[in-house]
Structure formats: C-alpha cells, structure tokens
Amino acid sequence: MNAFNRLPGFVQTPAGRERDVLRLLPRVLVFGTLLLALPSLGARIFFGEGDAVVASSLLQMVDILAISILVLHWTAVLTIAIAAFIVMIMKGPAYVADAYPVEDSESPDSSDRR
Template structure:
C-alpha cells in the first residue's frame, strides 16, 4: 500500500474562489502592513523620542497592525483547509477489531 491511498469513487469538487484569494493574500498582507505601519514610521521619522510621547497612539497602531496580521493568518489557514477539503478523499489502512475477526482474539492459555 502507498502512503496516500485515494478513495475509490471519491468526488473531487471544483475550486472556485479559494485559489484566487490565496494568491492575493501576499499583496493584501504587504499593502495592509504598509497602511498600518505608515503612522508608526512617520512618527519615528518625525521625532526620534517617540516612546516618551504619544505612547497611546503607538499602542493603537501596533494593535491594528498585529490584528491585521492575525486576520491574514487566519484567512490563510481557512483557505488552505477549504482547498484540502475539496481535494480527493483518502483512506487509511484497515484496522480489524478483535470482535469482528475471531482469529485475532488471544484467549488465556492459547497462543
């Protein structure tokens, strides 16, 4: 038996938008990161002593940036799951239970 055995007669569903969205995510990640990091970079460029002033604004923009990154990561995981679920079905090696096959049962005193 091979490592991945396809389910005979399994249905593979056609992909729709998940591949298109997955290919666009790097652009969205870069564009969103630039948008949310622009105020941070501007504040750093304008004033070297940023940490002593406007600490609340910096925290808000860092929070928005990390929230956006989390959203992109969650979307990536979700799209990968959809792609895997639409693929072909696979079967594992059968595991016969002792109740189903009496020859597999070990009774005391028998070998």
C-alpha cells in the same frame, strides 16, 4: 504497499474562492502593513515640532496603537490563510484508511470482563 490509497469513484471538487484568497493574501499582508505604518510616520512629521515631552508621549501613544492594530492585521491574515488552506485540503482527493478487522459478537467474551 502504497501509503495513500485513493478512494475509488471519488469526484474531486473544483477549486473555488479559497485559491483566490490564498493568492491575494500576500498583497493584503504587505499593503496592509504599509498602510498601517503610515499613522506612525505621519505622527512623526506632524508632532516633531514643539515640546519634546508632549511630542514624545503623543508619538508613543500613536506607535502603540499602530503596533497593536498591525499585530491584529497580521493575526487576521494568518487566520484567513489557515482557513483557506483547510478548505483547499478538504476539497482534495479522498483517501481510504487501512482496513481494521473488527471482531463482531453479540455478547462479550468472558475474558474481557473486569
């Protein structure tokens, strides 16, 4: 018995933009991460001189903002990847579930009453 019975006569939908999105996402993830790490690096270059307490608080603020935006970026990329994967799966072949015999009657059996 075959576990996956394809639906006869089903025409598979051709791949669309979801494949392009899935191919582009690794580059978006890497380059976006590098781009979002630049403010933290730039803050270390520009705020490195001067009062240590003020520089430390400014660096901490920039780091917190950079990390929060970085996590937001990763979450957005993951969400888009999940959505594109779902669309890709839904465009795949259709399968037939196992037959389930249904007892059809106009009135319920007396043994079924509670």
